[in-house]
């Protein structure tokens with residue numbers, strides 16, 4: 001269960017509770033509470049915090065090469081979260097007509113063979129594939145596990161300063177045009193639009209490339225470990241986002257270990273918080289198994305665990321203005337979550353069995 005504050009560092013003053021707008025960027029008010037306000041003993045309804053293991057989802061493309069990633073959550077702003085455990089090359093090429101895609105590689109290695117050449121992705125890599133980019137995926141080391149965020153808005157890197165949080169020259173990588181696709185024969189192209197998939201039969205490989213002769217390749221990759229957490233010393237402060245969608249419906253952060261005191265209890269007025277624990281060795285609260293998602297819907301009371309973990313850990317956060325809901329596939333792998341350590345909410349004690357009447 002959630003801590004009572006004893007023996008734990010909450011930012012001064014003790015019992016602090018933060019109400020904030022626009023994520024961590026707008027109006028705010030801090031109060032002091034006599035006891036934690038994040039505990040609950042029961043909940044009914046859909047706007048409830050959950051956690052799930054990405055690998056616990058029933059991922060159809062684990063065994064079916066023709067299957068698509070499994071959507072496990074959707075937002076009111078048409079953002080989707082999906083997961084893939086693809087073990088064989090995609091037998092088609094893919095183009096998203098509606099959404100920018102941001103992939104996160106939780107496990108394995110994959111080649112993204114794109115319009116602009118090939119990109120090798122490893123664990124911890126974000127891979128951004130904007131609308132109308134055509135690609136296929138070739139697993140290089142299996143098993144693979146990926147989280148795929150789709151947004152109808154344009155995603156872009158936008159750290160607080162042009163250097164510091166991200167070393168663009170060193171760490172933002174683009175596909176190698178010298179490693180172009182070279183598939184013989186006809187190719188199936190799947191184009192995703194708002195109402196489903198349209199399948200084109202093509203006589204040639206549409207990814208074959210002669211040269212890139214102008215502009216900047218729009219596909220990029222960046223490893224989570226290369227993004228420096230923003231810290232305020234000595235007492236701590238909010239994280240800083242490194243990427244966002246055009247209306248700031250989505251904000252992306254590293255939420256990896258960093259110095260500072262434990263955050264205050266929080267009511268996030270405008271954003272759902274979706275925290276993905278990538279790996280340790282240190283734990284983030286009760287999150288200690290790679291590939292765990294902790295989802296706290298907007299306005300639900302929560303108290304972020306201690307982030308100043310000597311062993312270190314890597315985690316990322318998606319703030320979403322669009323309220324999320326789990327799909328049936330997501331619910332099948334999810335559990336109610338308490339919001340003090342992001343552990344599973346204990347099951348309510350079973351009622352005493354009714355006495356047997358004579």
Ligand SMILES: [Fe+2]
Nearest residue numbers: 266268273302
């Ligand atoms: Fe929060």
